[in-house]
Amino acid sequence: MPVYINGKPVIDTDGNIMHCHGAGILEHEGWYYLFGEDRRGRSRVSCYRSRDLVNWEFRNICLTLDSATKRHYVRTDLRLAPMNSGPMTPEEAAAVGLQPIGHRGANIERPKVLYCEATGKFVMWMHFENGRDYNAARCAVAVCDTVDGDYVYMGSFNPVGNMSRDCTLYKDEDGTAYFISSARDNADMIVYRLSEDYLTVAEQVKTLWPGQFREAPVVIKEKGRYYMLTSQCTGWNPNQGGVASADAIEGRWSAIRPFGNETTFNTQPTAAVKVGDTWLYIGDRWDPSNYLNSTIVMLPIKFDGGSCSIDWADEVNIDGGKITASAREISDVRVMLPGCVEYLGSDGYSVFTRKLGYADPALIWQREERDGSLLLRHKESGKYLSCEGILDNCRDGESRFLWEELRGEKGSLLVSRFSGKSLLVHGRRVILTDAEDRHFEGYTFVKNY
Numbered sequence: 493m494p495v496y497i498n499g500k501p502v503i504d505t506d507g508n509i510m511h512c513h514g515a516g517i518l519e520h521e522g523w524y525y526l527f528g529e530d531r532r533g534r535s536r537v538s539c540y541r542s543r544d545l546v547n548w549e550f551r552n553i554c555l556t557l558d559s560a561t562k563r564h565y566v567r568t569d570l571r572l573a574p575m576n577s578g579p580m581t582p583e584e585a586a587a588v589g590l591q592p593i594g595h596r597g598a599n600i601e602r603p604k605v606l607y608c609e610a611t612g613k614f615v616m617w618m619h620f621e622n623g624r625d626y627n628a629a630r631c632a633v634a635v636c637d638t639v640d641g642d643y644v645y646m647g648s649f650n651p652v653g654n655m656s657r658d659c660t661l662y663k664d665e666d667g668t669a670y671f672i673s674s675a676r677d678n679a680d681m682i683v684y685r686l687s688e689d690y691l692t693v694a695e696q697v698k699t700l701w702p703g704q705f706r707e708a709p710v711v712i713k714e715k716g717r718y719y720m721l722t723s724q725c726t727g728w729n730p731n732q733g734g735v736a737s738a739d740a741i742e743g744r745w746s747a748i749r750p751f752g753n754e755t756t757f758n759t760q761p762t763a764a765v766k767v768g769d770t771w772l773y774i775g776d777r778w779d780p781s782n783y784l785n786s787t788i789v790m791l792p793i794k795f796d797g798g799s800c801s802i803d804w805a806d807e808v809n810i811d812g813g814k815i816t817a818s819a820r821e822i823s824d825v826r827v828m829l830p831g832c833v834e835y836l837g838s839d840g841y842s843v844f845t846r847k848l849g850y851a852d853p854a855l856i857w858q859r860e861e862r863d864g865s866l867l868l869r870h871k872e873s874g875k876y877l878s879c880e881g882i883l884d885n886c887r888d889g890e891s892r893f894l895w896e897e898l899r900g901e902k903g904s905l906l907v908s909r910f911s912g913k914s915l916l917v918h919g920r921r922v923i924l925t926d927a928e929d930r931h932f933e934g935y936t937f938v939k940n941y
């Protein structure tokens with residue numbers, strides 16, 4: 493039975509790591525085609541295909557900095573790269589939050605592809621930036637006669653004059669296609685109905701959740717109802733996902749409700765696909781410290797009363813049309829503080845807080861049970877958290893390393909077995925405080941997904 497393992501890189505059928513991020517998925521002639529970001533060298537959009545979502549075959553780099561271009565029937569900017577562009581310098585890469593992995597030129601994000609029955613062509617929409625910063629805020633279009641061929645780039649533009657960043661495409665059952673993207677510096681989510689050939693915008697039809705700053709849109713239609721998944725705007729760091737629903741795309745959308753946990757299980761929405769009767773959520777697990785280590789997470793979606801939800805699963809079994817998901821016992825915990833995470837001070841033992849790349853090993857803690865108490869081992873240093881709020885080597889039987897975890901609605905609190913004091917975050921320091929001061933929001937333990 494094909495099993496998809498979440499949080500691990502996918503090795504394609506040639507034995508290479510799959511690079512396909514911010515991806516979109518298209519079903520075509522019995523295959524799932526995945527189009528996504530590949531930022532290495534001059535590559536920009538890669539394409540893989542699979543029959544089971546587990547075994548992926550590399551097909552093509554469908555868009556590169558050297559792709560053929562063709563003028564659109566609206567005024568667009570055809571430039572993909574400056575003349576003779578070479579590798580980015582570390583400074584240039586850092587300006588767009590990356591390692592120096594690509595050549596100077598367009599930064600292409602979140603490519604999505606639809607098949608247009610009216611023209612018989614495959615049409616790709618994407619987010620375009622100039623590769624130096626995020627100020628262009630444009631969408632771009634490319635087109636191809638075959639699903640995984642070399643796409644012809646038709647240029648970038650601001651739809652209806654708007655900024656356009658994180659985006660998705662949605663094709664309704666009657667063939668009407670929509671492009672949906674974050675506008676006004678991400679404050680609004682705008683829905684555009686596309687022209688019949690899907691090559692440009694016919695009309696701006698909706699402004700969703702104005703001023704609510706949503707990104708990473710994904711649209712699903714289930715039993716006649718539309719659902720839109722989105723994230724908040726925290727760059728490469730994960731946040732609480734959201735879902736809203738409506739009877740019609742151009743109709744009245746509900747308010748946004750939480751989707752997944754406070755980090756959407758350390759993912760950001762990018763796509764969804766229906767397998768048999770089950771929808772699978774597809775999210776990016778970004779690695780801000782090394783973009784190329786980012787992975788793809790797939791989780792089955794449950795629908796209930798006009799909303800939908802996901803639970804964590806380590807593995808997703810895809811057996812023909814049937815999907816079952818299972819979570820192994822979790823032994824690591826991630827200590828997460830609002831807006832920041834922990835690290836070990838330069839003195840080697842103080843525990844401080846600061847913003848870290850989400851996948852930084854300094855924030856992984858391992859949970860150990862001893863005599864009915866909890867011990868927390870800092871994975872990177874191998875040391876244990878003591879009742880003084882410092883990291884130290886732990887000798888057997890030392891009660892200063894024993895903690896009790898009290899669970900509240902918003903997280904849990906650690907109380908020292910030795911002193912009865914509880915661990916809290918105060919400014920940038922982790923401190924111990926008397927039991928009366930317990931404040932469950934100050935310190936949140938979440939599972940290490």
Ligand code: GAL
Pocket residue numbers: 514589601602658707708725726727728760
């Ligand atoms: C995210 C966005 C990604 C990428 C990133 C850059 O919020 O969803 O697609 O643009 O920011 O920081």
